[in-house]
Amino acid sequence: MAFLEGLARTMRTAKISHTLLGGFHGWFLLLWVACSGSTPGRKLAAALDPTDPCWVSNALPNDRMDDRPAIQEALTNNGCVRLGPGRYTLARPSGRLPVLGLISRGASLRGSGPATVLEFTGSSAGDWRGIQITGDDAVLADLSLDASQLSIADEQSHVVEVLGAERALLTGLHLRHPARPVPNGDCIRLLGEETNKVSALITNNYFLDCDRSGIGIQRGVYGLRISGNTFYKSGDQDIDMEMTGTGRGGDLIIAQNIFRNPAGNGGIAAAFAGISAHRLIFADNIVDGRGLNLYNVTQAKITGNLIIQRGLGSAIGLVKANDDILISGNTLLRESDKPGSVIAASHHNAGLPGIIRITDNTIRDTGLQEPAITIQSALEVYLTNNRISGQASTGTRISGIIRETALVVAHSNTWRGFATSLVIGNIGSVSLIGNTVLEGGGLRCGTKPVKFMASANAWTASGCP
Numbered sequence: 001m002a003f004l005e006g007l008a009r010t011m012r013t014a015k016i017s018h019t020l021l022g023g024f025h026g027w028f029l030l031l032w033v034a035c036s037g038s039t040p041g042r043k044l045a046a047a048l049d050p051t052d053p054c055w056v057s058n059a060l061p062n063d064r065m066d067d068r069p070a071i072q073e074a075l076t077n078n079g080c081v082r083l084g085p086g087r088y089t090l091a092r093p094s095g096r097l098p099v100l101g102l103i104s105r106g107a108s109l110r111g112s113g114p115a116t117v118l119e120f121t122g123s124s125a126g127d128w129r130g131i132q133i134t135g136d137d138a139v140l141a142d143l144s145l146d147a148s149q150l151s152i153a154d155e156q157s158h159v160v161e162v163l164g165a166e167r168a169l170l171t172g173l174h175l176r177h178p179a180r181p182v183p184n185g186d187c188i189r190l191l192g193e194e195t196n197k198v199s200a201l202i203t204n205n206y207f208l209d210c211d212r213s214g215i216g217i218q219r220g221v222y223g224l225r226i227s228g229n230t231f232y233k234s235g236d237q238d239i240d241m242e243m244t245g246t247g248r249g250g251d252l253i254i255a256q257n258i259f260r261n262p263a264g265n266g267g268i269a270a271a272f273a274g275i276s277a278h279r280l281i282f283a284d285n286i287v288d289g290r291g292l293n294l295y296n297v298t299q300a301k302i303t304g305n306l307i308i309q310r311g312l313g314s315a316i317g318l319v320k321a322n323d324d325i326l327i328s329g330n331t332l333l334r335e336s337d338k339p340g341s342v343i344a345a346s347h348h349n350a351g352l353p354g355i356i357r358i359t360d361n362t363i364r365d366t367g368l369q370e371p372a373i374t375i376q377s378a379l380e381v382y383l384t385n386n387r388i389s390g391q392a393s394t395g396t397r398i399s400g401i402i403r404e405t406a407l408v409v410a411h412s413n414t415w416r417g418f419a420t421s422l423v424i425g426n427i428g429s430v431s432l433i434g435n436t437v438l439e440g441g442g443l444r445c446g447t448k449p450v451k452f453m454a455s456a457n458a459w460t461a462s463g464c465p
């Protein structure tokens with residue numbers, strides 16, 4: 001029996017050796033496997049299996065020789081590439097974009113995890129794209145995409161661009177730009193047209209030093225889910241949706257991401273702006289350091305997030321004609337003495353806020369300069385079951401400025417710490433029920449509302465009917 005087992009083992013070894021040692025590359029791989037104690041052998045063997053139709057025999061890591069032609073040739077001929085661990089060098093080809101292209105339907109480029117590094121070299125002067133996806137159903141997965149060594153940075157330097165392609169999957173990527181203050185482009189950029197839409201799932205990626213943005217969303221993007229990602233030290237915005245030209249876009253889900261900016265400069269982590277941008281869900285994210293900004297967005301749900309604004313600006317800013325906005329179940333904090341509100345909604349260039357509902361939030365503001373909540377010129381405001389605390393002179397100010405606000409409903413809120421908890425002015429109808437001031441001043445009416453109903457409130461009121 002021992003003899004048979006030994007024979008079988010010898011045959012297995014011989015078979016593996018025959019497969020692996022068929023050429024110089026096999027020897028190289030065997031040496032590499034032998035020297036790589038930290039990576040599980042089974043996973044490594046699978047990644048480097050030369051019988052894998054997606055294996056690229058002439059892309060060799062760690063030798064600083066250009067692997068771009070070999071990888072692109074395999075992508076073009078086979079539609080797929082699978083790379084083992086190591087650093088692969090990708091030089092910029094002369095006279096063309098991009099460095100690599102995923103062109104055919106279902107094309108895939110996969111590594112073996114973050115230890116598979118595509119290192120982009122050379123200058124990014126002029127337009128530069130690392131990997132451009134133009135084929136539908138493409139997969140880009142399990143790689144580090146390192147553009148940090150580009151010698152000249154250009155604001156149109158995008159590590160990955162999805163250009164007019166649908167159902168792209170981008171997952172397991174570690175994306176890196178040169179560190180600030182060098183201005184670059186986006187780590188991932190999405191660009192479509194009405195006749196050539198973009199859709200994508202971007203999940204479980206890590207973004208470092210992306211500048212301008214972690215993810216730049218341009219026009220023609222419909223059906224985008226961004227989930228489970230971590231953004232760290234993005235130069236401009238972690239997610240920046242700006243519908244350029246006459247573009248439209250919408251149907252965005254942004255959930256369970258972490259946005260972290262330790263600089264304390266404030267500003268905006270995620271911005272959604274443009275013409276007819278609509279249907280946005282921003283849920284269960286942690287935003288540490290900066291805020292969220294919506295500009296001309298309709299039908300947005302901002303729920304379940306923890307947002308800490310540590311600098312200038314709002315935790316949630318609603319600018320211009322935002323409508324049908326729900327802010328619910330969030331913990332929203334400002335830990336900053338710079339100007340700003342925790343929630344600010346304002347008119348801008350004749351664009352007026354529509355219906356805004358703020359429910360079931362915990363809101364805390366350490367700033368002294370502006371109210372914790374400021375809402376200007378909205379059509380209707382619903383403020384229910386929020387806990388609002390701070391030390392500014394005003395807790396919440398709701399006022400019709402460009403136009404009279406038709407309706408304010410404030411039910412079951414508590415305020416703590418403000419000299420005046422709620423100030424209302426130029427409102428058509430007001431319904432105030434069951435509000436409580438635990439500490440500080442109560443309600444003050446500016447211009448008297450046309451219709452005023454108040455009951456069961458635990459506060460002092462001044463200037464009201």
Ligand SMILES: [Ca+2]
Nearest residue numbers: 060065067089
């Ligand atoms: Ca190489």
